[in-house]
Amino acid sequence: MTKKEFLEHLYGLVDNFRHELDQVVGEVSSLDFAEQAKLAINKLKPSVVHSVEEVRSSLGLADDYTAEQAEPGLLFEVFLPKKMSYQGRVYDALKRGLTPQEVVAYLTPPTETARERIEKLLPGKLRIKHQHDLIDRLKAIQPVYGGFSMYEVDGAFAMGSPEPIVEERVQVIKLLFRPKHLYELIGKEWSNQRQRYYVMNLLREFGQLPVSLVDESTVNVFLEGKDLRKAGVNEQVVRGILKEKIAWGEDVLFFVFGYVVGNVTDIVGINEQEIWVTSYRSTVVNVVHR
Structure with a gap:
């Protein structure tokens, strides 16, 4: 209007x-x-x-909300010590990550030493999978990041001698990823609710597999024994969606470990012994919107 x-x-x-x-x-x-x-x-x-x-x-200010069908996603949390000297720089790096060009530039630095440092941060299986085309793959990374949340918790950790127990505040960065383009594709391809629900369940089940291990051959094994014709869905379209899911999952890993963890380790330098990253492949999101 x-x-x-x-x-x-x-x-x-x-x-x-x-x-x-x-x-x-x-x-x-x-x-x-x-x-x-x-x-x-x-x-x-x-x-x-x-x-x-x-x-x-x-004005689009209606009070009525609608819950969408559950969508599979990926959730990561990055744990680092809460220190004033880190806070502003971590926040700025996370904001820069909202600009795709900044992410690509960080992941593909000009020097060999810097590129090796980024490569070491990536999950081992992903490094092996792209050992011959990693730079080209990183340059082709698609935007997957829409924002972040940060919170802090109290913690106590057994560190060994000389301080057997260390108490400190912990900063947690929460990153939630949803492959919205795949959900939109499913909605356009299948108007029947039962068919959409079936394909979304396939996507959710496929998402339980480790992202760094799946490839095209995994898709073939995954679809064995699944009667897509009986469900009324086109097998080639489903295959295409699952392959897109693989590429999207890789982009998420490149972003989390290469960009986010890379920036965090830049910031903390040699001051910390460990940075922790947790992941939740079984995450499901219900979007409730006006």
């Missing part, structure tokens, strides 16, 4: 309300003021509520 169309709609509502107001005034004019006011408010209240709801709806 354009601004002009919205204003015309709003003025129409005002005219209708003015007409109803004139009618109510005519109906209650013979009563004393207190009764006039009480009756007028009761008569006009439904019209006012309806008009406000129409305006809110026109």
